[in-house]
Amino acid sequence: ATFGVGFLARPVGGLLIGIFGDRRGRKPALILSISLMGISTAMVALIPDYKSIGIVAPILLVLARMAQGFAAGGEWGGAASFLVEWAPQHRRGLFGSFHITGIFIGTVAGSALIAAMTSAFGAGFMADWGWRIPFVFGALIALIALPFRARAEETPVFVEEKVQDDEAEAVEVAPLKKSELGLKLAHTFFLVGMQSAAVYTFTAYFPAFLQKYVTVAGHLVGPGQALWSNTIASVVVIVVVISSGAVSDKIGRKPGMLVSSLLVLVLTYPLTQLLLQAHTFLAVVLIQSALAALVAIFLGCMPATLVEFFPTRIRVAGLSSSYNLSSAIFGGFAPLIATALIAVTGMPVASCFWVLFAALLSAVAVIMLKETRGVDIR
Secondary structure (H helix, E strand, C coil): CHHHHHHHCHHHHHHHHHHHHHHHCHHHHHHHHHHHHHHHHHHHHHCCCHHHHCCHHHHHHHHHHHHHHHHHHHHHHHHHHHHHHHCCHHHHHHHHHHHHHHHHHHHHHHHHHHHHHHHHHCHHHHHHHHCHHHHHHHHHHHHHHHHHHHHCCCCHHHHHHHHCCCHHHHHHHHHHHHHHHHHHHHHHHHHCHHHHHHHHHHHHHHHHHHHHHCEECCEECCHHHHHHHHHHHHHHHHHHHHHHHHHHHHHCHHHHHHHHHHHHHHHHHHHHHHHHCCCCHHHHHHHHHHHHHHHHHHHHHHHHHHHHHCCHHHHHHHHHHHHHHHHHHHHHCHHHHHHHHHHHHCCHHHHHHHHHHHHHHHHHHHHCCCCCCCCCCC
16 A cells, blocks of 8 residues: 555646646656655655654655655656657657666666565565665666756757747637547546556566465465566566567557557466466566566557657646556556455456456557557657
């Protein structure tokens, strides 16, 4: 629940930082989001424990998680827009995939660091105070990234939009735009639901799932093994995401997203069942990597699709708010929902039911999507 509460702030951050990014520029929005993320992550690392300050400790932790969620909400749309708006028209899928790649490079680095620390020092060390160290690194990364963003140039697409400021025309078409915007927000919400549910089930929840339900060599999967499997699966995601983004520049965004949704819908249950019967660590890694790869096909096409789907003047706010609301509902509480489904049914395989439900909704949304490759995003 502490993990999930950060997602409640994401739609708010996506909307407010998104409006700021649409009015003042992608660059100022990205500087704001990385600054907030750095401060809140440092706060998580440095909060005194319950023995020192009592109930104030968990309260501060929840507030820090909400601040992280607020920052992440604004970061997603701003970063995706920045990359795709700078990209050549025939490379927008590839450039957009770098956004997801960056996210999973962070996942790999964090997961590998925690896996290495857990393997070297033990779970007791991590539970005591070792868990703070990755957050210190996270805050330092934000500090290092800040000057790079400060030196970046604003996107030509945004600059051109600001130059062409016709107030009379804006007022005249506002009712139509509001009507279209509502449909776009709803469409995006369902479109990205599957990847939110799947990513947070197959990565955020799986380390705990593996340790509780999967047996290797007669013993439940250990903390270090679970984290290493997660790390390897995330590396697989990076490779597939870049490949998918590049291919989408050739054949379009819709085919990859539809294939991914259908594959997740058809293969998630049998692969999860197979995972529960795995008896070797290699089998665990291969199955988790396969599940992650199915979603990665969708992820590679998604950033360019969303940027191309929204007009420039409302792009960051539109895609950030809808994406993050979907992420909060389908993804943020996916681990909690998976745990609840297992408790209700008594079947560990039920952990994938939420992913299947989201995949069905996303498949329908993709079918209704008009191909966006090649559209003018100015």
